[in-house]
Amino acid sequence: MTHRRGLGRAAVLRALAGFALALAFWFGFRAPYERLLASAAEAVLRATEQPAVTRLGVGDGEILVERADLPPGSPRPGLPAADLHFNLVLLAALFALDPHPLDGRRVGALLLGCLVLFAMHIAALVFQVRSVYAASLGPWSAEHYGAAARNFWTGGFHFYEVAGRFAAPFAIWWWLRREDEGRVGGSRSRNRR
Numbered sequence: 001m002t003h004r005r006g007l008g009r010a011a012v013l014r015a016l017a018g019f020a021l022a023l024a025f026w027f028g029f030r031a032p033y034e035r036l037l038a039s040a041a042e043a044v045l046r047a048t049e050q051p052a053v054t055r056l057g058v059g060d061g062e063i064l065v066e067r068a069d070l071p072p073g074s075p076r077p078g079l080p081a082a083d084l085h086f087n088l089v090l091l092a093a094l095f096a097l098d099p100h101p102l103d104g105r106r107v108g109a110l111l112l113g114c115l116v117l118f119a120m121h122i123a124a125l126v127f128q129v130r131s132v133y134a135a136s137l138g139p140w141s142a143e144h145y146g147a148a149a150r151n152f153w154t155g156g157f158h159f160y161e162v163a164g165r166f167a168a169p170f171a172i173w174w175w176l177r178r179e180d181e182g183r184v185g186g187s188r189s190r191n192r193r
Contacts, residue, residue: 018096091169
């Protein structure tokens, strides 16, 4: 007898409910999340600068970039924040597909997945800020970043923007789903002995 796996009506309804709940949570907590994200990315940027001159702030849905050594009057970019982290909603919807999404192991896996995605958001914001520095500040960019650095930072951020922000939630969900299935399958085979 074969067991057919697929998306049944219940799984689709769970995913829609998970999406709706995650979207409401995201709207309610995105401003504090953006502050946390800006603070963490600023720490990474400042740790890799000599001297440490970058400051990241949060505006109305934007990460505001300030650099102390830029000439007065040069542009101070505002980066759209939601583009970086809206994929948290997708991750939650994927975890809601599980037949028992509120099981302790699944909730723990979702929280771990959110931590991994948070680290990816930090990296994406660092790449975005560096790509602005490397390619968007006119003569200052040309003076401080060579062609290889421009390609590295802009290419890395564009990869996240085009593919990574969508692929990351699926990869995290798949990895943690497989980890959980491996533990459940292993305990079942030990119980049969």
